[in-house]
Amino acid sequence: MSAANALVKPLVAASPDRRAEADADLAIVRRVQAGDVAAFDELIGRYRERVVGLLYQMTGNREDAADLAQDAFIKAFQSIRSFSGQASFFTWLYRIAVNGTLTHLRHNRNRTFFSLEKMQEDGTTTEMIARLTDAQGADRETFLRELQEKLNEALQKLSIKHRTVITLFEIDGLSHEEIASIVGCSVGTVRSRVHYAKQQLQAELAHYLR
Amino acid sequence: MSQLPQKPTIEDLLRLKRAERPTEDFWTRFDAELRAKQLAALVQKPTWSDVLRVRLARFALPIGMAAACIMSGVVWLQTRPVPSVVAVVPAPAAQLAAIVTDTPVSSISVAQIAVMLEPDGPALASSVPAPSVVVHEAAQVASQTTSEATPSSTSDAIVPPITFTAGTVVELPPVNESTFAAVVMPIAAPTFPADFTLSATTPLLAAYTALVADPFAVPSPSFAQPLNDVRVGERVSRNLDNERLYAAGRRVVALDEGRVSVKFW
Numbered sequence: 001m002s003a004a005n006a007l008v009k010p011l012v013a014a015s016p017d018r019r020a021e022a023d024a025d026l027a028i029v030r031r032v033q034a035g036d037v038a039a040f041d042e043l044i045g046r047y048r049e050r051v052v053g054l055l056y057q058m059t060g061n062r063e064d065a066a067d068l069a070q071d072a073f074i075k076a077f078q079s080i081r082s083f084s085g086q087a088s089f090f091t092w093l094y095r096i097a098v099n100g101t102l103t104h105l106r107h108n109r110n111r112t113f114f115s116l117e118k119m120q121e122d123g124t125t126t127e128m129i130a131r132l133t134d135a136q137g138a139d140r141e142t143f144l145r146e147l148q149e150k151l152n153e154a155l156q157k158l159s160i161k162h163r164t165v166i167t168l169f170e171i172d173g174l175s176h177e178e179i180a181s182i183v184g185c186s187v188g189t190v191r192s193r194v195h196y197a198k199q200q201l202q203a204e205l206a207h208y209l210r
Numbered sequence: 211m212s213q214l215p216q217k218p219t220i221e222d223l224l225r226l227k228r229a230e231r232p233t234e235d236f237w238t239r240f241d242a243e244l245r246a247k248q249l250a251a252l253v254q255k256p257t258w259s260d261v262l263r264v265r266l267a268r269f270a271l272p273i274g275m276a277a278a279c280i281m282s283g284v285v286w287l288q289t290r291p292v293p294s295v296v297a298v299v300p301a302p303a304a305q306l307a308a309i310v311t312d313t314p315v316s317s318i319s320v321a322q323i324a325v326m327l328e329p330d331g332p333a334l335a336s337s338v339p340a341p342s343v344v345v346h347e348a349a350q351v352a353s354q355t356t357s358e359a360t361p362s363s364t365s366d367a368i369v370p371p372i373t374f375t376a377g378t379v380v381e382l383p384p385v386n387e388s389t390f391a392a393v394v395m396p397i398a399a400p401t402f403p404a405d406f407t408l409s410a411t412t413p414l415l416a417a418y419t420a421l422v423a424d425p426f427a428v429p430s431p432s433f434a435q436p437l438n439d440v441r442v443g444e445r446v447s448r449n450l451d452n453e454r455l456y457a458a459g460r461r462v463v464a465l466d467e468g469r470v471s472v473k474f475w
Contacts, residue, residue, distance in 0.1 A: 070243055148230070
């Protein structure tokens with residue numbers, strides 16, 4: 001399963017796939033800890049797209065996302081000796097990336113630079129876009145661009161905490177428990193934030209939900 | 211065709227975000243930059259200062275709070291009233307003398323000021339006008355010692371010591387504009403022995419006192435600061451009613467390195 005497909009497929013915390021993934025990660029981590037520095041490249045290859053994708057949704061632009069993801073990988077590399085294996089490597093890496101991004105966002109609250117990425121459509125995406133385009137009676141490309149802009153705007157209007165949680169839950173497909181572990185709050189808080197963020201987004205995107 | 215519900219949900223819209231993916235060029239650049247950063251991280255070992263900074267980071271808050279408390283204390287000490295004040299008039303040593311009054315500070319006598327001219331000092335007599343003493347709101351009491359210091363001529367005239375009561379403000383004119391200054395100094399110890407006596411022919415240019423707000427406070431050299439005569443006058447008038455000062459004990463007017471100073475301690 002490619003990392004790109006993993007983005008689309010909602011992830012389940014205790015699924016056998018995830019457990020196997022975690023075991024494989026741990027084996028690689030042990031190799032790195034034993035001095036096989038090159039083995040860390042395998043971990044980068046496994047998670048770079050997901051990490052960059054997550055940080056792109058959080059920051060709103062690809063350049064910042066790339067910088068922050070690189071920093072997260074470097075930090076993980078530098079402190080991999082302290083990784084004990086109690087949590088999965090994926091959760092640990094995500095925690096580093098999310099915390100670094102939250103710090104970055106707090107220091108750059110007034111920054112409003114967003115980038116739009118081209119959508120790489122699959123069957124479901126194409127069908128949904130077609131349906132939305134029909135409903136709006138607009139040109140497909142124009143409509144897609146406008147929709148992306150509106151989605152970005154709506155996400156950026158959320159607070160940093162709510163944006164992080166809704167991104168991890170709805171876009172990255174993590175469970176409430178995983179998000180709670182990454183963000184460092186209770187599961188109840190995660191549920192509450194997801195609910196609130198959805199309400200806000202519905203209000204912002206009401207035009208497309210008719 | 212469509213297995214999806216006709217009405218899109220917010221989850222459907224957010225799912226579209228998953229389809230936003232960067233191009234291959236982006237990943238090429240990303241990998242190159244990451245490789246460079248990784249190599250830099252491998253080469254760059256943390257310095258001892260980095261390690262120390264990380265270890266001390268956990269103590270940053272308590273250290274900061276302690277530093278803030280210390281700074282507050284220092285600022286408070288700096289800005290509190292000057293504990294002990296001496297007005298100093300710098301002048302050439304040859305023109306200066308000192309007078310010590312062994313008379314205890316009584317309830318009516320705040321200070322004695324003597325102004326004398328050197329009897330055989332032609333340079334002083336010619337270049338420096340005889341200083342005059344201006345007394346404001348004075349309950350001036352004629353000195354009992356005038357007979358001891360009667361001038362015999364114009365050149366060696368001795369202005370008799372004058373006794374002032376509490377509430378008296380004394381103003382001395384500058385000797386000349388360039389040398390006159392008043393400086394606040396702490397009193398650490400008397401610079402002259404208590405039995406120091408003044409010869410009648412010793413030249414004395416001028417001296418006056420500025421009184422203290424709290425004579426029992428601990429003095430500090432950092433209190434030394436230049437004062438103009440107006441500020442000294444204000445200080446004098448503000449503290450003349452301070453009974454603690456008058457009960458403080460003896461006083462000395464001293465000659466020290468070209469300065470005349472009057473001290474209470």
